[in-house]
Amino acid sequence: MLHEQICTIQTAAIPPPRYLLRSLGNADVIVDGVSVVWPARSAEELLWYLHAYPQGRYRHDILAELWDLEDTPAAANRFRVALHRLRAALGRPDAVVDERGRYTLHAELMAASDTYALHHALDASRTSAEPRQQEELLRQALASADGEYLPHLQGEWVEAARSQHRAAVVEGHLTLSMLHCAAHECPLAALSLVRAAETDxxxxxxxxxxxxxxxxxxxxxxxxxxxxxxxxxxxxxxxxxxxxxxxxxxxxxxxxxxxxxxxxxxxxxxxxxxx
Structure with missing residues (x-):
């Protein structure tokens, strides 16, 4: 009984893994400070595909858009293998959630990504009525926006997501420029406009x-x-x-x-x- 209690206490004291998903610039997935070594490219591709669709996707969509495959038994098996490898690489069986055939990346993993931080801060800035608070929120958002979205991947799905994130970054720079302009901070207003033009x-x-x-x-x-x-x-x-x-x-x-x-x-x- 004492042994069981000690084991329970030790297990409870172990914190859950900490995740960081870097999708902008040099893409990387970090678990407890260590970059994930993917057992197969398909597992990494599946992770980032689901990251690009936070609302989730069905298996036939994933097979068609990610790997250009029809939903055959062989293709379904490839999907299951990639899914198993993804979950194993991240060390959590619930890394991908299956809700009535619709697959989504776990909310905790989505919240650990740089693009989540970007859009969350942008959303908060839109609802702020205080210019200085809005400016700080935009700075937080743009601090997460360093580089192109998943530059190592190709495909229509990633191009669509890349365009969406790029538009968000541009919006942030343009809004920040307007705030600086209204505050008569001309050099900062010009700098934000330059960064917007460089982005797009x-x-x-x-x-x-x-x-x-x-x-x-x-x-x-x-x-x-x-x-x-x-x-x-x-x-x-x-x-x-x-x-x-x-x-x-x-x-x-x-x-x-x-x-x-x-x-x-x-x-x-x-x-x-x-x-």
Whole structure:
């Protein structure tokens, strides 16, 4: 009896494994400070596929979208093997939950991922009415957004998730820029706009116009004009397009020495968005 009590106390004292899922930049899954060594690529692919679909997916969707397979007995067996290996690698049988044929990654694992931290902080910032609190929440969110989503994987499913996370990062930088602008923190406003444009050059031409003005106000007209030239080159080489006339006109005004900003939240005129 005493032996059983000691074993119970020792078992209760052992903390559960701590997880960290890094999906941005160099993807990694860490359990108790040690990176998981995957027994097979299919197990890792299954983990990240389910991570990209927090609402869960059915087996036939997983087979078709992840491995381009029909739901045959052989394919179903491959899925079962990958699922077993995933659970074993993470050291928990409930790593993937099966609810009436719909497979989801355990909520604790989802909450341990960097993209969860990103979107959670963004959601919180949207509901905050206090600018400084909103700014801090956005900083927390963007601190988790270091690199592309799962850069080592390919496929339509990961491209869709990658686009979603990239849009969230851009939203965070743009909102942070507006907060800095409203607080007359011009260099920080320009820096946030630069990071938004680096994350996605096609953020909308109105934002590039704002960045041209911010750079001009902070670093001089040559910085604003140089951004215009880089943006024009990008459109020509990557999109096969040219800047809108509003953007061309703004560039000419900046060349002539205009400083069209009154330290308000984007108090610029004549701007149209390219979607």
């Amino acid at each position: 050059p096609l953020i909308g031409e109105d934002h590039h116009q704002r960045l041209m003005v911010c750079l001009t106000m902070n670093r001089g007209k040559h910085a604003g004009i140089e951004h215009y030239r880089r943006y024009r080159h990008y459109l020509a080489e990557e999109v096969g397009d040219t800047p809108m006339q509003d953007t061309v006109d703004l560039a000419e005004r900046l060349k002539d020495g205009a400083r069209p900003c009154d330290h308000g939240p984007y108090l610029l005129t004549g701007m149209s968005a390219r979607k």
